[in-house]
Every structure is written in C-alpha cells, then in structure tokens.
Amino acid sequence: MSFERQMSAGIERREDSDGSDHRRLRRTLRATAAVSLSEVEWIRRTRATGTVLRPRVSVVDGYVAGYTAQWRDAHSARLGPAITDLEVGAGLHLPDLRDGWEDDAHAAADAQTEWKLPRSVAPSPRETAVSADTELWTYALAEARGFNETLAVVPSMDRSTWRWAAGRVAGVLALWSWRIEPDALGAFAVAAHEVGKSALAAGSRARPHIFRPPAPDLEQTAFVLAQLCREVHDPPTESDLVGALITSIAAIIKAHRGRGEVARASSIYATAVGPLKWMEHDIRTTVPTSVIGCHLRLGHASPSQPS
DSSP states (O other): OOHHHHHHHHHHHHHHHHTTHHHHHHHHHHHHHHHOSSHHHHHHHHHHTTOEEEEEEOTTTOOEEEEEEEOBOTTTOOBOOOEEHHHHOTTSSHHHHHHTSOOOHHHHHHHHHHHHSTTOSOOOHHHHOOBOOTTHHHHHHHHHHHHHHHHTTSOTTOHHHHHHHHHHHHHHHHHHHHHHOSSTTSHHHHHHHHHHGGGOSTTTTSOOGGGOTTSOOSHHHHHHHHHBOTTOOOHHHHHHHHHHHHHHHHHHHHHHHHTTOHHHHHHHIIIIIHHHHHHHHHHHTOOOOOOHHHHHHHSSOOOOOOO
C-alpha cells in the first residue's frame, strides 16, 4: 500500500470513530491555508473561525514546530477533539504548510509571536477587506480558467505538480463550502475532502516551477471566496466557476488514470464530479438575494479588484 493510501486510510479510521468533527476541522484548515499568503495570516484566519489553535513548541529552542487544533461549533460553542498537525494529514502539517509561503525572516518572526501571543500582530488590509462587488466573481472565474490552461500541459507522471494542484483545488472548494454549507457534509465540502486526498504527501504545498508567478494559481479565486459578502451573487458566473473547478478535477482524474491509479480516479469522479455538476445547475437557477444587508455592514460597497 502506498504512503498516500496509508495516510488516507488512517484519516478515514479517525473520522469513522470520532464523527464529522475531524472533517470540519480539516475543511477549516485547508480553506484558511488556501487564502493565506503567510503563516501569520493563516494563524489569524484559522483562529477567527473559532477554531482553537495552539502551538507545539520545541523543548530544545522554543521554536513552534507544529500545532494542536480543535474545531468549535459556531452555534453551541462545543469543542471537537484536539488533534495535532501530525494527525490531520500530510500537506496540512505545519512544516508542509510553510512550504506554501514565501521564505521571509520577518514574516516568520511575526508568526512565532502570533502563535504565542494571539492578536499581537496587526492584521493586513487584505484580511479585513470585505467587498460587495459582483464583478469579483468574474475575476475569480478568469483566474480559474487560466489555472486550467496551465494544468492542461502538465504531464500525468509529474506527481509533485498534480499533488500541489489537488491541494489548491481542494482549498478553493473548502472555501466555497465555508460560504454556503453549515457542515462538512455538503457537495463542496465532500469534494474538497476527496480531492484533498490526492495532496496527501509531504512537500505537496511547494509551488511547482510551471505555476510560479505570473501563472494563475487560484490565489485570487480563493481571496474572492473568502472576502466577498455572502449575499453577493452572480448566478451565471458562479455556475461557470463551478464548471471551471470541475474541469480542474477532471484533469486531476485524468492524471491519476494516466498513472494507472484507476481506483483513485473513480473515487474522485463518483464523490466530487457528480454532486458538483448538480451544484453547477442549481446555482445557475438561483435568484440573486438582496445585498442590502451586506451594504449596511460595510457602510459602502467596495468595488476594488482583489490584490
């Protein structure tokens, strides 16, 4: 059995015994990692969801080497079981998460401070900016389509790139789940969980050469899903964005099949593609809701392009 299959089997056993709390927690960690540009931003975003996030500190040098996390129910405030980053799965271990962020000494120092003294580092403007501009859906769709164009030329045997891509897609799906699904059992959450299994490997967050800037990497798509008011809808564009993510998933499935990993490919197709196709249809037929509540909270609409 491959390392990835052993890791996946271990995760499934824990979820079978401990219920859906693990899935909710993993959805949260994956979503906040997808939108965060630094470790300190990820810490703040994760804690802002109500998740209890504590550092695991090295007894040798006091450096934060890992974390323990507990999902918190937003309605009852009930805490789920505490699990370490060693248990949530490769790709979400703290060292793996760090692979996805720029190696910056100042940012690393800020993160160490924020771990030990919560809210001691001021949030960046991108974390607090909320928009009511429907045009942001168009930006998100354009980037997802550009991402797919790059993905289309990646060879099936380039496992590291496909693992990275699966992690990016799973993170965006997790963010969308956070927007509209109350638990980790909805179509987006289940798809994020299934696609995320293809990223269960150390180093899966390290950016491949082909996706270095200015190549689209779903960063803007993630930002829109995280910072756009939940009341703001553009059903045709949202539906097209779901379709673009299905195209990404189809490419991941094709790569698995190209490597002879038929069972993995079939599992993703059955669990993710079908339900998301229903979502693609349902979103297109949704009547846009009023954004009055969003405007009242903002005080004014923020039409700026994501940055």
